[in-house]
Amino acid sequence: MMKECKYIKEIIEKGTVEWPYRFFHQGLEMGRERCFRELEKSGLVGRGGAAFPTSKKWGSVWDTENVVLICNADEGEPGTFKDRYIMENNPAFLLESMLLSAFIVNARALYIYIRGEYTQAISLMKKEIDQADVVLDAYREKTGVKLEVEVVVGQGAYVCGDETSLINSIEGVRPNSRIKPPYPTQKGLFDAPTIVNNVETLCNLSLIIRDGGDFFSSLGVEGSRGTKLISLSGKIKNPGVYEIEMGKVSLREIIEELGGGIKGDHELKFVIPGGISTQLFVENEIDVMVDYCSLKQAGSALGSGAIIVADETVNAVEMAKNAADFFSKETCGICFPCKEGNRQIHNMLNKIYVFEGKREYLKLIREISETTSRAARCGLGQSAGNLLVSAIEKIPGDFTYYLPEIDLDRDEVKK
Amino acid sequence: MITLHINSQPIKVEAGTTILEAAKKLHYRIPTLCYKEGLSIYGGCRLCVVEVKGRSNLPIACAEEVQEGMEVFTHSDLVLETRRNIFQLLIANHPFDCQLNCLTCLKSSSCELRKLAEEIGVGQLKYEALHKPWTMDTSSRSVVIETSKCISCGRCVRTCNEIQHGGILTMSERGLATKVDTFMAKGLGNVDCTNCGQCILACPTGAIHEVYHVNQVIQAINDPDTHVVIQTAPAVRVAIGEEFGAPLGMNLEKKIVTALRKMGADKVFDTNFTADLTIIEEGTEFINRINHQGVLPIITSCSPGWIKFAEHNYPDLLPNISTCKSPQQMFGTLAKTYYAEKEKLSPDKIVSVSIMPCTAKKYELARDELKDDVDYVLTTRELAKLIRAYGLEFMNLPDGEYDQPFGISTGAAAIFGVSGGVMEAALRTGYELISGKELEELEFVDIRGLKGIKEAVVDIDGEKIRVAVANGLENAVQMLKHKEKYHFIEIMTCPGGCIGGGGQPISDVDNILEERMTGIYATDQKREIRKSHKNPAIIKLYEEFLGEPNGEKAHRLLHTHYMKR
Ligand code: SF4
Ligand code: SF4
Ligand code: SF4
Ligand code: SF4
Ligand code: FES
Numbered sequence: 020m021m022k023e024c025k026y027i028k029e030i031i032e033k034g035t036v037e038w039p040y041r042f043f044h045q046g047l048e049m050g051r052e053r054c055f056r057e058l059e060k061s062g063l064v065g066r067g068g069a070a071f072p073t074s075k076k077w078g079s080v081w082d083t084e085n086v087v088l089i090c091n092a093d094e095g096e097p098g099t100f101k102d103r104y105i106m107e108n109n110p111a112f113l114l115e116s117m118l119l120s121a122f123i124v125n126a127r128a129l130y131i132y133i134r135g136e137y138t139q140a141i142s143l144m145k146k147e148i149d150q151a152d153v154v155l156d157a158y159r160e161k162t163g164v165k166l167e168v169e170v171v172v173g174q175g176a177y178v179c180g181d182e183t184s185l186i187n188s189i190e191g192v193r194p195n196s197r198i199k200p201p202y203p204t205q206k207g208l209f210d211a212p213t214i215v216n217n218v219e220t221l222c223n224l225s226l227i228i229r230d231g232g233d234f235f236s237s238l239g240v241e242g243s244r245g246t247k248l249i250s251l252s253g254k255i256k257n258p259g260v261y262e263i264e265m266g267k268v269s270l271r272e273i274i275e276e277l278g279g280g281i282k283g284d285h286e287l288k289f290v291i292p293g294g295i296s297t298q299l300f301v302e303n304e305i306d307v308m309v310d311y312c313s314l315k316q317a318g319s320a321l322g323s324g325a326i327i328v329a330d331e332t333v334n335a336v337e338m339a340k341n342a343a344d345f346f347s348k349e350t351c352g353i354c355f356p357c358k359e360g361n362r363q364i365h366n367m368l369n370k371i372y373v374f375e376g377k378r379e380y381l382k383l384i385r386e387i388s389e390t391t392s393r394a395a396r397c398g399l400g401q402s403a404g405n406l407l408v409s410a411i412e413k414i415p416g417d418f419t420y421y422l423p424e425i426d427l428d429r430d431e432v433k434k
Numbered sequence: 435m436i437t438l439h440i441n442s443q444p445i446k447v448e449a450g451t452t453i454l455e456a457a458k459k460l461h462y463r464i465p466t467l468c469y470k471e472g473l474s475i476y477g478g479c480r481l482c483v484v485e486v487k488g489r490s491n492l493p494i495a496c497a498e499e500v501q502e503g504m505e506v507f508t509h510s511d512l513v514l515e516t517r518r519n520i521f522q523l524l525i526a527n528h529p530f531d532c533q534l535n536c537l538t539c540l541k542s543s544s545c546e547l548r549k550l551a552e553e554i555g556v557g558q559l560k561y562e563a564l565h566k567p568w569t570m571d572t573s574s575r576s577v578v579i580e581t582s583k584c585i586s587c588g589r590c591v592r593t594c595n596e597i598q599h600g601g602i603l604t605m606s607e608r609g610l611a612t613k614v615d616t617f618m619a620k621g622l623g624n625v626d627c628t629n630c631g632q633c634i635l636a637c638p639t640g641a642i643h644e645v646y647h648v649n650q651v652i653q654a655i656n657d658p659d660t661h662v663v664i665q666t667a668p669a670v671r672v673a674i675g676e677e678f679g680a681p682l683g684m685n686l687e688k689k690i691v692t693a694l695r696k697m698g699a700d701k702v703f704d705t706n707f708t709a710d711l712t713i714i715e716e717g718t719e720f721i722n723r724i725n726h727q728g729v730l731p732i733i734t735s736c737s738p739g740w741i742k743f744a745e746h747n748y749p750d751l752l753p754n755i756s757t758c759k760s761p762q763q764m765f766g767t768l769a770k771t772y773y774a775e776k777e778k779l780s781p782d783k784i785v786s787v788s789i790m791p792c793t794a795k796k797y798e799l800a801r802d803e804l805k806d807d808v809d810y811v812l813t814t815r816e817l818a819k820l821i822r823a824y825g826l827e828f829m830n831l832p833d834g835e836y837d838q839p840f841g842i843s844t845g846a847a848a849i850f851g852v853s854g855g856v857m858e859a860a861l862r863t864g865y866e867l868i869s870g871k872e873l874e875e876l877e878f879v880d881i882r883g884l885k886g887i888k889e890a891v892v893d894i895d896g897e898k899i900r901v902a903v904a905n906g907l908e909n910a911v912q913m914l915k916h917k918e919k920y921h922f923i924e925i926m927t928c929p930g931g932c933i934g935g936g937g938q939p940i941s942d943v944d945n946i947l948e949e950r951m952t953g954i955y956a957t958d959q960k961r962e963i964r965k966s967h968k969n970p971a972i973i974k975l976y977e978e979f980l981g982e983p984n985g986e987k988a989h990r991l992l993h994t995h996y997m998k999r
Contacts, residue, residue, distance in 0.1 A: 198477040198497045352612025353478045359523035362610050363561045390519040393492045394480045
């Protein structure tokens, strides 16, 4: 039986053994240059979904004044709950990692943007910050900056997972994406250079400082260094948050060994490996290794690590319809292909679901999804069609059931 | 300089140039919809996508800046297909329905969607038409929003914010319900909207338009019991021709007169007459304030959008604003008093109609303190509608002359239609009244032109009078930051002044304001009398009826007051 790798999770669950805020103090002692060198060596990439090299992002504001650091805890994607897990189990560890990161990027302001529904996480983080005077004093002694740490409660828009939307939301304006460039690192919150990173990404900083970048990068595989928290959910015996070493475990192993296999007497039908913006895999595709590159090569993505497992009782059309409902609500409504594309897809799937679909719908859905992936303004729109199109392609039977008059020809759907 | 290739042709442009601008230099037009020159970039419609070698998704030309060595394709197969699909998606949410809205749409003759359909090559709906429910905001006296036609391109929102300092419109709701609305969905009539109508000009789809008065006017004309008098504003005559293919900027006042007469108007008068009258009243007010240490700077009051803007945003400045009614309202008053007496007509038989470049005039006529002087306002666009409705071959009509007694006007009145005109007219008169000398050089070039803020210092009898002119409310706000510097300020709500009014024809000609302006100044040039106080009909009006400028009767009839809102 495979054992869960517990690299981050150990700290999250047990706390820092020696003394609180130890990694933070260690970082202060090392100085920001040395910390940054360790980060570069580590090969850490952002854990929010975009997988952008963290050192590259931070390097771009290295010499800039007035940097703002935002910790993105707006975990809005269905099936993702790892950030919540961190905040609820060890808020001190997250705060410590945030402060350490703020120190490295030389931040003047530090925010944590937490999803509104996470009431417990919000109060825990607030409490932690209120008690952090001593640490903040140490920060001020070292840097001369009196750092304010502010908790911002999210307004419940999924698109705030997009950095620029999140920045707009903190500024108190309509949370839609901004045109890039300028990138937030050039002109972000109230025009200050701004770094936005996910909760899990920042937590990794503490480990990199503890063990050194070289050790961190010895974990995982090329392009996917370190470990990854996985939110495992769906028709599975043991849903929950797990940690894996990237590139060393297959999707099947995660499901069968960590998740304990499918619940009840059922068969696995498909797996969504990285949240509802990613292409699904059917049973014979899940021997793929779980890391950024392998999943990409297999035609999907790791996203933020939300693995959703479906058995044969799950209807792909219903699932697709729910995803379309979700995106229709969550599109920020600014760019036409995303807003109107989701309107159309939503309409078509809802019609299919009540047996009023038409033959050409499946082709149109694919076409819209392609247009949107090429032309939408932000990641939400660009990836909104991935799951639906893969469902149509890989589980055509579910769709033909609702479109009885159609003799579905896969080539036609693919066209 | 940066070198790149667009459709395999090399071009060198400055750093910071967008792909859209660079392509234009090579004479490629990339379709755009949410982009509008002079406004911030929105990046919403995505119709301007282009292919850039080495990039997997398609960047948008309106926002993406050129980079060294870039290879851009503006019309590759991939681009064309993507553009067609985006357009298909957008058009499926725009209502063409059995209410024949397309045929009667404000944009029926200038529809940007139609032009795009042609450019992009879309002939047939591909996706199912999914219309928004048919809702309208009719709370305003000037401007209607037909939400169902809105494609949420944000052009109105940006115009209102960036040009008019308004912040009246916003994108509300989210997801598929995203739409244009007013703050808290209160409705345009219940917020601080100035009724300027610049949002109408900005809208590509006819989702925003004026409150139409056409039908009421036709009814009044056809009613034998009413006596319909119509006044026409200075800026209308140089723009109406755009609707009928005339050379740009051509003054067609004589054809307007004939057209209105042929429709059955009882009298056709010229607002220019009361523009001259405004100069006498406002000029006298100015001189009095200078001589008696009154509140300075004095600020003009002819633009009703500005008045409402000031009532909301500058209550402290209300005493500075001239108490003169606008020329439209002065006219309305005189038509129902002086004219009625003269012609022995009962004032309530008179229906007073004005043809204006302006949507805010529709609001002005309904202000409590001005009520009943003017009954209907038609915009220039509505005049064109009316001309078509009567089946008149406008450009072939013979010339006609305005009726008396409100038909004679000066060149000074003609230039009321352009930013700086009221000031120039006032200076022509003020100079002579104060100094008693004849003004040789009539053209005050410093305050001419389309610049947002203009300034001049005029030497009148050794006294240095400092004046400033602003057009567009954002410019007005900027200028008012230094208001203490000036004695006399002209503010016009709309960019360019009334020639750029929210009721003017919607044009896709880049320099249309310049063309209209040229037409206005040419009119002034051609007038025999070019100073308001030399207008013989005005002199007679004071002798016969009003008495002294700023006198008791003039004050009662021609002046008004403002309120903090
Ligand atoms: S892709 Fe969707 S969510 Fe992103 S900017 Fe466009 S409309 Fe908004
Ligand atoms: S009429 Fe003028 S002030 Fe009113 S919403 Fe339109 S642009 Fe803004
Ligand atoms: S009302 Fe017109 S200008 Fe405003 S967003 Fe809608 S379509 Fe665009
Ligand atoms: S804006 Fe719409 S309704 Fe108006 S003419 Fe164009 S397509 Fe027709
Ligand atoms: S014109 Fe460029 S995105 Fe609309």
